Amino acid sequence: MSYDFLWQIALILVSTKICGLITRRFQMPQVVGALLAGLLLGPAVFGLLPSDSEMIKQLAELGVIVIMFSAGMETDIRDLKNAGKSGFLVAMLGVLVPLLGGAGLAAWLAPTENMLQNFFIGTVLTATSVSITVEALREMGRLQSRVGNTILAAAIIDDILGIIALTIMTSLGGGGESIAVVLLKIVLFLVVCCFVYVVGLKALDWYIERAGRRDLRRFPIAAFVVCLMMAWIAEHFFGVADITGAFAAGLMIGATKKAGYIASKFEPVQYLFLAPVFFASIGMTVVLPAMNTQIVIFSVLLVVVAVLSKWLGCGAGAKMCGFTTRECNQIGLGMVCRGEVALIVANKGAEVGLMPDALFGPVIIMVIISTILTPILLKLAYRGEDDLQLEESPLENRSEALEQLDIVTDQLLTREQEIKEKNQKH
C-alpha cells in the first residue's frame, strides 16, 4: 500500500484552509478559496496532486454526501413543504430556459451533427449542483430562510427533472432505459423516502427514549448508517443522485430528538476532513483540453448562456411566486452552479453518441466557472444585508447554537487545562 494519500490529504487540508482564509479577507465565502485551492493543486496549474486518485474521489463523494446530509438535518421538512410549490416553478423554468438556451447556442455555433445533439448540449446545462450554494449560504447564515428553502426544494426537483430530461434524450438517442421505467423508479424512490421518514423517525425516537443517556455515541453512528444507506440506495436502485438520498436521510435525522447532538458530531467530520477534500477535488479534476478559436468562442458563450439562463429562468419562476426582485436574484444565482452533475451527464451522452468529443472542453470550462462564480455572485446578491444576526439573536437557530457551544467548549477546556498545569507546578 502506498502512503502517499497521507501527504495528499494534508496538502488539501492546509491549502483549502489558507485559500479560504484569503478569500474571506476579501469578503468572499471560504468555499471560493477551497475551490481555487483544488484548481491550483490539480493538473490545470501546479499538478501537485494526481487527478485520478480513487481514494480522493471516494472521500470527495463521502464529503458531498455528508454536506447534503447536514443540510438536510438543518432543514425543517415543514419549511421545505411550504417551499415546494415555488420550488417546483423555479426548477421547471430553471430547466426549460437553459435547455432551450443551450440548444439554441449549439445550433448556432457548435460543430454538432443533428438537432438531438444540440438539445443534448441544452440538457447538460439543466443540472444544478446545490452543494456549493448550500455551503455559501451556510457561511452567510442564510441557509435557513425562505430563499434557502426554495433553493433546496428547487434543487431536489431540478435533480429529478434533470434525470427525466437525460432519460428522454438518451432513449431518443437509442440507448439507456425507457422513460416509463425511469419515472416509476423516481416515484418508488419518493415512496421509500416517505416510508423511511415516517417509520425510521418513529423507530429512532423509540430507541432514543429507550436508550436514555447511556453510550450517546450510538446515535451519530446510527445516523451516519442511515445517511450512507439512503445515498447508496438512491444511486444504486433508483438512479437518483446519492446526495438526494443523503439529504432525505438528513431531513429524517433532523426531526429526531437527538438532532442537535448528532449535528454537533458531524460538524468536525465535515470541516476537519471530508468537506475540504470534496471542494478541492472539484478543481483537481480539471484538465484543460486543447482548443481552437471556434471552440474558445463557443466556451465563452456557453458560460454566458449557462449563467444567464439559470439566473433568469429561476429568477422568473421565483418572481411568479411573489418573491421580491432581490430575492429572485438570490434564488436565480443560487441555482447557477453546475458542478459534477453536468460532467456526469456529458459522459452519459458520449456513451450513446450524443456528445461530440470537441465539446467536452467547453463543458468543463462552463462547470469550473459557474462553480466558482456562484458563491461570489451570491455574496454580491446578499450585499448590504445585515449580517450581524449572530449577535442580535443568539441561539436563534441550530447552527448558531452549535457555534456558541463551540466557543463555550473551547473556553471550558482551555480553563481546565490551565488549572491542571497550575496544579502540576505546585
Place this chain on the structure above:
Amino acid sequence: MSYDFLWQIALILVSTKICGLITRRFQMPQVVGALLAGLLLGPAVFGLLPSDSEMIKQLAELGVIVIMFSAGMETDIRDLKNAGKSGFLVAMLGVLVPLLGGAGLAAWLAPTENMLQNFFIGTVLTATSVSITVEALREMGRLQSRVGNTILAAAIIDDILGIIALTIMTSLGGGGESIAVVLLKIVLFLVVCCFVYVVGLKALDWYIERAGRRDLRRFPIAAFVVCLMMAWIAEHFFGVADITGAFAAGLMIGATKKAGYIASKFEPVQYLFLAPVFFASIGMTVVLPAMNTQIVIFSVLLVVVAVLSKWLGCGAGAKMCGFTTRECNQIGLGMVCRGEVALIVANKGAEVGLMPDALFGPVIIMVIISTILTPILLKLAYRGEDDLQLEESPLENRSEALEQLDIVTDQLLTREQEIKEKNQKH
C-alpha cells in the same frame, strides 16, 4: 466510480457497534466486538466485504493514525519521560524473550531450512501493535496511568527495536539496507521529533495567541495536518511506523493551549468513521490458509509462545522496575497484541527468502488470536479494580472532561430543540 463503498462503510459501522454493545454486555471492551465484527464480515466467515478494497485499507490506516494521534494528545510528555527507563527494560525483554522463544519453537517443529529462518520466526513475534491496547485501556479509563504510560513508552521503543531486529535479519539474509543506515535514520527521526516538538509547539502557541477566538476551526485542521505529515515522514523517509509519527505529533499538539478543544473535535472523527473501519479491517483481511496436521500443531504452539513470551518477558522487565505483580501482568498482557506489524514483517521476510510460505498461515492465526485475546486478558488483569473513577472525581482528566461536556452538550441542544418546537406550535 463504484458506489459500493457507501454500503460497505455503513455495514462496518453498524456491525462493529452492535458487536461492541454485545461484548460490553459481557463486561468485555467494545473493541473486542469490533474485531469480531470484522472477522464475521470478511472472507473468513460470511465474506460480505471484499478483503482487497484499497479504499477500506487506506481509511483503516487513517483510522489507526488518528487513534495513535489521540493517544499522543492524551499523554503528557513528562509522564512518558518518567516511564522511559522502565519502558526500555520492558521493551528490551519483550523483544528478546519472544525472539528466542520463536526461534526455539521453529527449530524444534517448523519446516525451516536453516538457523536464520528459525530466528526470523522469532523476529516476527517481536513486534507489538499497541493500538488495540490503547483503545482497551481508554475504554477502562486507564490510559493515563503509570501502567498506561509504561506500555506506551515500551511500545514506541519496541517499534524501534523491532526495526533494528528486522534490519539485522534481512541484511544477514542478503537483502535490505545496512544496519548503520537504519540506525542513522532512527536517530535522525528522533531529532526531527524533538525539533517539531520544540519549534512546532512554540509556533502553534504563538499562532493560537495571535488568532484569538476567531475561526476556531483552523486549529483542529492545523493539528490534523501536523499529524498526517509526521505519519508520512516517519514511514516514507525514516522507515519508522507511521503510527509512531502520529503519536509524536499528538504529544506536541497535546501540549498546546488548544489541546482540549482540538481533542474534542477529533473524537467524533474517530468513533463515527475512522476507528470502526480500522478495527473491522483487521478481521476482514483474515483469509485462512489450507493446513496439514504439522502446521496446525505448530500454529497452536506459536500462539502459546507468542502470548506467553510477551507476557513473561515484558512482565519480568516491569518487575525489575519495581511494579507490583498485578501491574506487571497488566503491562505484560498489554504488550501481547501483534496486529498488522507482524504481517508486514513476515512479508518483508518472504521477499528475501527468510519466511517459508507454509508458515504464513500460523503467523496469521497468531496475529488474530493475540489481537482478540489482548483486550480480553487486559480486562481480566484489571478485574476487581474500582472502575467508578468518573463519578468520584469529575473532570479529573481530559478525556473525562470531554465525556462530561458531551452529556452537557446533548442536554443543551435537546432542550433548545424542545423550546424551538414549542414556539412553532404556538
